[in-house]
Amino acid sequence: MGRKKSEQRARVVTALDQLRHQIGLALGAARNARAAAEQELARRRLEQEVVRVGLERAAADPELAARMTTPAMAGVVEQLATVRDRFYAEWADGPRRLRELVTTAAPGPAGAPPGEWLGRVGADPGLSSPELWRIGESTVDVGGRQTFDVAVPLLDASHLSITSAPNTRPTVDALVESLLMRVLSAFEPGGVKIHLWDIGQLTGVLPNFYALTRTSAVTVHDPTRLVDLLDDFAGHIRRIHGVAMQAGHVSLRAMRSATGKRLEPWRIGVLYGNGEDLQPEQIRDIKRVASGALEAGMALILVDVPTMLDGAVENVHVTADRTAVTSMNGPDLAVRLDPPLPASQVTAAAGRLAEALVAKQGGPRTFEDLLPTEFGTESSAVELxxxxxxxxxxxxxxxxxxxxxxxxxxxxxxxxxxxxxxxxxxxxxxxxxxxxxxxxxxxxxxxxxxxxxxxxxxxxxxxxxxxxxxxxxxxxxxxxxxxxxxxxxxxxxxxxxxxxxxxxxxxxxxxxxxxxxxxxxxxxxxxxxxxxxxxxxxxxxxxxxxxxxxxxxxxxxxxxxxxxxxxxxxxxxxxxxxxxxxxxxxxxxxxxxxxxxxxxxxxxxxxxxxxxxxxxxxxxxxxxxxxxxxxxxxxxxxxxxxxxxxxxxxxxxxxxxxGAHAPVLTESTAYTALSRSDRPQAIVGQSIDVADTAHSVELSAAPGRNLAVLGTGQRDAVSILDSAVRSTARQCAPGDVEFALACLVERCTPAVTDLAEELSSGGHKAEVVTTDTLTDLVSVWAGQESSERRILVAYGVDAALPTLEAKEPGKSSGLDHLRALLKHGPARGVHVLGWWRSVARLKDTLGFGGTDDIGAWAALDVQGNELSTLAAGQVVHWSPRPDRALFFDRTTLSAPEIVVPFRREEDTDD
Ligand SMILES: Nc1ncnc2c1ncn2[C@@H]1O[C@H](COP(=O)(O)OP(=O)(O)OP(=O)(O)O)[C@@H](O)[C@H]1O
Structure with missing residues (x-):
């Protein structure tokens, strides 16, 4: 049992020893790998720093030189020298090519030294813009130090975002001022508009531009109203897009080159922040503006506004006094910014540009300035x-x-x-x-x-x-x-x-x-x-x-x-x-x-x-x-x-x-165009129409071809009858028509006499009838056939009614004859043109069922509701008004229409 235990223990110990050995090996390998990686990192860091300052300068830098000579860094310098030589072999020409590029892409004030343009007024009409704008220069070691220009795209091409390191704001201001001055001096006055907004300052941003701020070239905006300004920008962009799209172009730039016209000035929005975040809606608006601005010929220059713009934007980070890195050159290449333009020269130049702009805008323009040099050359096919x-x-x-x-x-x-x-x-x-x-x-x-x-x-x-x-x-x-x-x-x-x-x-x-x-x-x-x-x-x-x-x-x-x-x-x-x-x-x-x-x-x-x-x-x-x-x-x-x-x-x-002057019959086309006719048109008055036409009553052989003028307005009533008679006479040969002018109201005598004379002098038969002789005339005309057309013109029929109504036993009265004339006359070529001073008197004249005998009427001061029985029962809207009559002819009109009675030449026009 005891031996078994000790054998087991020995096995465990051996296994653990083996494990420890393995771990030791692994750790050793890791340590070695780490040491190698650290060395590699150190070599890379050294490489990077040497690249940044340049090989020659690195050798002269005691700290770098010491690091380069340590054994661990052996080969770094040689390797870099090889790479450099290879690169320079290809790139020895690079700075020269860059210089040439900037010279072509940034012509005139866009790239030239200030002495060549500052203070002069640009002449470029602004059909296209320089692609680049110089901001400074950079130096590289290419088998010797070589300098090339550094320039940034702007206007149609790119926005610019400038950020500053602490205490570099004067450099930033100088950079912005130079850039803007280049742009302002490049184009003819009015070619570019600059909007300045500075979160920190109420006034005084770019003070040397003061003279220009009094013109539309430079506008300084309220620091508290960024959103309004961005709204304006957005609106402007929308408008330009709309105009360009409508004309089938994708951008203002495309439209400019297609039309050969500048159309709109370029716009630059310069927004100065303070490095702190703006409000989210301000950021959102800036991004929105930036995303569509370039196509509308507008660029933003953001200074210390921490936001990432979508689309084309170049970044300039000012690292120290007159020193920056840019996204054009990459972070490893320092840019030496151009020196600030001398303040006094900028002030003077701004003054000169402002003067030129004001002079170009001229004083108040006159109407003649609106007119083209050559008349009538445009086509309206597409628009006016x-x-x-x-x-x-x-x-x-x-x-x-x-x-x-x-x-x-x-x-x-x-x-x-x-x-x-x-x-x-x-x-x-x-x-x-x-x-x-x-x-x-x-x-x-x-x-x-x-x-x-x-x-x-x-x-x-x-x-x-x-x-x-x-x-x-x-x-x-x-x-x-x-x-x-x-x-x-x-x-x-x-x-x-x-x-x-x-x-x-x-x-x-x-x-x-x-x-x-x-x-x-x-x-x-x-x-x-x-x-x-x-x-x-x-x-x-x-x-x-x-x-x-x-x-x-x-x-x-x-x-x-x-x-x-x-x-x-x-x-x-x-x-x-x-x-x-x-x-x-x-x-x-x-x-x-x-x-x-x-x-x-x-x-x-x-x-x-x-x-x-x-x-x-x-x-x-x-x-x-x-x-x-x-x-x-x-x-x-x-x-x-x-x-x-x-x-x-x-x-x-x-x-x-x-509308304030009554027309004259003899001057109207409707009258002058009349010619001989079997069915004369009796002109009642001018119609209210675009064409110069008149309303008239055709005196044909159909029933009802009589005319009634209704109302008390004597002047208009006389005028209407006058033009009806004169126009009828014009269409009839002398001897073909006989007129009887019944003057039943005394005040009409001069007008009636004049008309009778006029008709007679035209060769027409024209008899003046009085109240006393009217009864006889109507009885004769009612009973007698006649070969010529007969026209009874009755002025104030109602005044004659008592006389006409007088009846001898067993005989027809004058009124009976008049009624017969009205009813049967037209078919026999006899027509009545009469004036009644009221509708009721007309109805009395016509008798029961006689309204059909008046096929046409002209109402003066008569209310519409009195007229409906004469207009086939329709509701008549008519509020009497001076110098106008309501005319209805049941054979030609579906509803009554307004006419303007012609002025008799004898009447004075008031
Ligand atoms: N651009 C202008 N320059 C100089 N005078 C002007 C100008 N515009 C209008 N006037 C003058 O101002 C007066 C009023 O102008 P105008 O009759 O055009 O105004 P309106 O708005 O039509 O007025 P109304 O509705 O009362 O007729 C006129 O005497 C006119 O000559």
Whole structure:
């Protein structure tokens, strides 16, 4: 038992000894491996340090030299020398190549020494930007010390993140100042805009730039409003992206090279932090801006803002006075930053650049500055584009096209809306010929704002692009309806043509149908809210038509420009959001409210004679400010109009509708176009329509072809009868028609006499009848056949009723004969054109069931509800108004329409 135990123990001891031996071997191996690794590490560290300072300098450094000569480090130097020689064999040329590269990629102020450019104004128009911008130089040992330039990409190419070691801020400032000065001096004035934000300072960041901060080239932002600034940046980026995308480009840079135009200045946002973390939303916004900025021609320079930007960014870490490492060169190569630019020279240069910018922007621009050197050269196939003003010397365009098909202009009275419209119309008409652009101009205001654009008494010229000029239409909302109807008809015509040519847009239609006449149509409605002035059928119809034009006009090249006093205009849109939303172009005059999007305060701050031009439905980032030149003071617009008229004047004359002036019959197209006819048209009055047309009654052989004028308004009643007679006479040869003018109201005598003389001098038979002789005349005309047409014109029939009603026993009364005449006359070529001073008197005249004998009527001061029996029982909406009549002809109209009675030449126009 005891032996067994001791044998067991001996086995255990042996096993443990073996284990110990094994462990000892393993530990020994590990120790050796570790020693070897440590030695290797030490060799690598030494290598690294020697590489950093350079072999020659390392040999001269006592500490490094001592380390290099220890036996453990044997071979390090030799190996490095071999690698270096191999590398230098390939790279001996490297610094020279780098220098050349920087010379080409950083031309002029981007790379040259300051003496060559500081204080001079750049001339580069900014179609492209240098790829690199010099910040300093580096030295390498390549079989001798060689120096090369160090430059960083910026603008379209990369952001820059600069970090500083303690006490190196002056170096950072000098670096930023030099970089910015290089950029500012590289381009012509206005080519670049710099935004400065410094978390720590209210003012005083880059003090030598002070002169530039008074211009738009450098803007210093409020340290407490970083998020607002980033919002502005984001908005700007969105806008540029939108514009570029729309034009089919991926970036502003691509668009610049495709169009050969700078389009927008470059922007640099310089954000100075203090090395501490910003708030998370600020970091998020910075990243957001950084991710889309370069494509929009904007770069960020972040100073001590601890954040990692996505995408292209170069890092510069300032390690000591004028010393930095950069991500361009890697951490092992120290960059010797350029010395600070002399402060006095920077100040002087900033002053010179500021002066040049102010000089370039010029003083206030004039209307002539909006006009191109050559007129009528632009095509409207894709869009209409014209400057309306200037911002810092640069023209500010208004674009009417696919993205901004319709415009809303708002501003309080006197803020310059009308002037803006003139500036816009002038700028457009000078660029586009009447074949490219047709204008329909309507002003609901009382006044003459557009009147000068149509032929007038004072001015022989007119605006050749204008097809219609409607002024003083404040009480004729129907005229607005007529315009909208015309536009929807035109929409239909255009979409039918588009369908026929199997295209969907105006530009395609113009391509497919080069011989067609497809100008863009711009309809301007000033004080458009009048259209919606009452809760009635006009408002309902106007809303529906306006929505239709707003929705479909874009693709057919039909555009609306709606102007109004801000609040009134916007309130008019309540319940009609469709139109409002389609007006993506918003123009806000100073102090305009609600025209821009909620919260967009740009109009509040806009100075006098400026406008905020916003192509983004009024959202803040779309704001553009423009000084609008004076286009409306005496002689300015007419001078352009005369030039355009001389150029295109032969094209048709615009129609002028002036609600404040009654038309003259002999000047109306409806009258002058009349020719001989068997079925003469008796003209009643001008219709409220886009075309210069009139309403008339056809005096044919059908029953009811008589006309009744109703109401007490003598002047209008006489006018209506006058034009009916004159127009009828014009269509009949002398001897073919006989007129009897029954003057039954004494005050009508002069008018009746004049008309009778006029008819006689035209060779027509015209007899003046009095109350006493009327009874005889009607009895003769009622009983007698006649070969010629006979027309009884009765002024104030109601006054003659007592006489006509007198009845001798066994005989028909005058009234009976008149009734017979009204009933059976037309079939025999006898018509009555009569004036009754009330509807009741007309009904008395006609007797029971006689209303059918009056097929057409014109009502003056008669309420609508009295007229329904004369209008086949339909409800008639009519509130009498001066100088207008409600006309109905049951054979041609489905509902009564408003007419403007022609003015008799004898009447004075008041
Ligand atoms: N850009 C401008 N430069 C110089 N004068 C201007 C300018 N804009 C407008 N004016 C002048 O200011 C006055 C008012 O301008 P305008 O008639 O265009 O304003 P509005 O907004 O249309 O006013 P309202 O709605 O009352 O007609 C006019 O006498 C006009 O000549």
């Amino acid at each position: 584009r014209a400057p309306v003003g200037f911002h810092e010397g640069e023209p500010v365009d208004v674009v009417i096209g696919d993205a901004t098909p319709h415009a809303l202009i708002g501003g309080p009275s006197g803020s310059g809306k009308t002037n803006f419209l003139y500036a816009l119309l002038g700028s457009l008409c000078a660029r586009y010929s009447p074949d490219e652009l047709s204008l329909y101009l309507l002003d609901f205001k009382e006044g003459v704002s557009f009147a000068g654009l149509a032929p007038g008494r004072k001015e022989e010229s007119w605006l050749p692009h204008a097809r219609l000029v409607g002024v003083n239409v404040n009480t004729d909302r129907e005229f607005g309806l007529a315009l909208l109807r015309f536009l929807t008809d035109e929409l239909r015509r255009r979409s039918a043509a588009a369908k026929e040519h199997e295209v969907t847009t105006l530009s395609e239609l113009r391509q497919q149908d080069p011989g067609g006449h497809w100008p863009r149509i711009v309809a301007v409605v000033d004080e458009f809210q009048y259209l919606f002035g009452e809760r009635d059928s006009v408002t309902a119809l106007a809303t529906a038509l306006l929505e239709d034009v707003a929705r479909r006009g874009r693709s057919q090249g039909i555009h609306l420009i709606l102007a109004s006093q801000d609040i009134a205009g916007i309130e008019a849109f309540w319940g009609k959001p469709a139109v409002f939303e389609q007006c993506t172009l918003r123009i806000a005059m100073p102090k305009a409210r609600r025209v821009l999007a909620e919260g967009n305060q740009a109009a509040v701050a806009a100075p006098r004679w400026h406008a905020v031009v916003n192509h983004d439905s009024g959202i803040g980032h779309g704001n553009g400010l423009a000084h609008v030149p004076d286009a409306s003071s005496g002689g300015v617009f007419p001078a352009l109009q005369r030039q355009l008229w001389q150029r295109y004047g032969a094209t048709s004359v615009p129609r002028l509708f002036d």
